[in-house]
Amino acid sequence: MTKVQDMKRNKARAGLRSTLMVLAMSSLLAGCATSGNPKDPVEGFNRAMFAFNEGLDAAIIKPVAKGYDAVLPTPVRTGVTNFFGNIADFFIGVNNLLQGKPDQAASDLGRVLVNSTIGILGIFDVATGAGLEKHEEDFGQTFGRWGVGDGAYVVLPFFGPRTVRDTAGLVLDSMADPVADIDHVPTRNTLLALRIVDTRADLLPADKVIEEAALDKYSYIRDGYLQRRRNLVHDGNPPREQADY
């Protein structure tokens, strides 16, 4: 076995181990205080993790994202978002294929080809203009498409809201992530950090709206996450479930 394969296996194991640990912790804490929401059986644990993530965000990630947003001109910011979007498009295509949508998969791979070349390493998204629309897929959605239920809602440290199913998806997403596979450690870490900051900066406007809307930010984000994922699994057309009373 080559060294690279070995490293990948170790990484996969480490990812799996941390997920199992989180799940084990969640079930241990399942007896903690809850408000009886059936989708959120470990609410006590989740609220603690949510507070931890919020603290981390307020102390480090959000201020850095704000500075980043203020310093960089919009075309550069868009270029960075496009660059990472292009890297992600490959596995979005793989997931579309796994979900039995070969047309969409072909379109995603077409995007990678066009944007990596004409779009200069993905910095310009020329594919969208050419009619190849960007999609949003991940392994959690693929499992959902295959009929795997959500499972309990969990807030993971650092990663934020997930369900048990989406946590399993996240492990595969991270293993498949080309950025995390870069062997040159300084380059890899710089890119990983840049991606976090860029993603966070894109969310700054939504932040203000959520603050304005939420009575209780924790449950607003939880319910929004669950609705959003349901929408994504059904590719934007979930069966409507709300009824008037």
Next chain:
Amino acid sequence: MKRIPGLLGLLGLCFSVIFGPSAGAADLAPDVLVKDVTSEVLDIVRKDKDIRNGNTPKVLELVETKVVPHFNFARMTRLALGRDGKQATPAQMTTLVEEFRTLLVRTYSKALSEYRDQEIVYKPLKMAPTDTDVKVRTEIRQSGGKPVQLDYYLEKTAAGWKVYDMEVGGVSLVTNYRSSFSQEIRANGIDGLIHSLQAKNKTDPAKK
């Protein structure tokens, strides 16, 4: 012969004078209504630097005059309450509708002041002539990201089509409150929910 188009034009004018008032917003098709209101409001936002810089009273006024008349807040409140709505007395319901309306208007206004020239695409409407409940689909295109779905649910009333739900990326701005509302009602009753809505609405929107 040349006079005929002129005559027809005159006839048309008469018709529009006679039937004009009733052919206002009340008779607009739901997708046309959404498109008209959206483009009118966004045009104002684009041209108004104060709004883009977060002048809260000005955005609130814009939303109150241009958007609110097309919303059915009573239905929105019932949707958000779900089954728990049955516990509310008519007086409590009136207060709930009023407070929930304030919260939604403020949220909508905040979202509007974050608008930055994104392109809005209107999807074709699927609707039978007899339908009284439709979903109007739009999409916000932004550079560097997947387009965001923005859908409006409208119902036909005597006063024209009214929006009773809005979904951003599949997340309903209305039903997203359901579980936290029911949690609050279970813990502190309808009055508890009224109090927490009032407390939320008393915070100064300009400070955020």
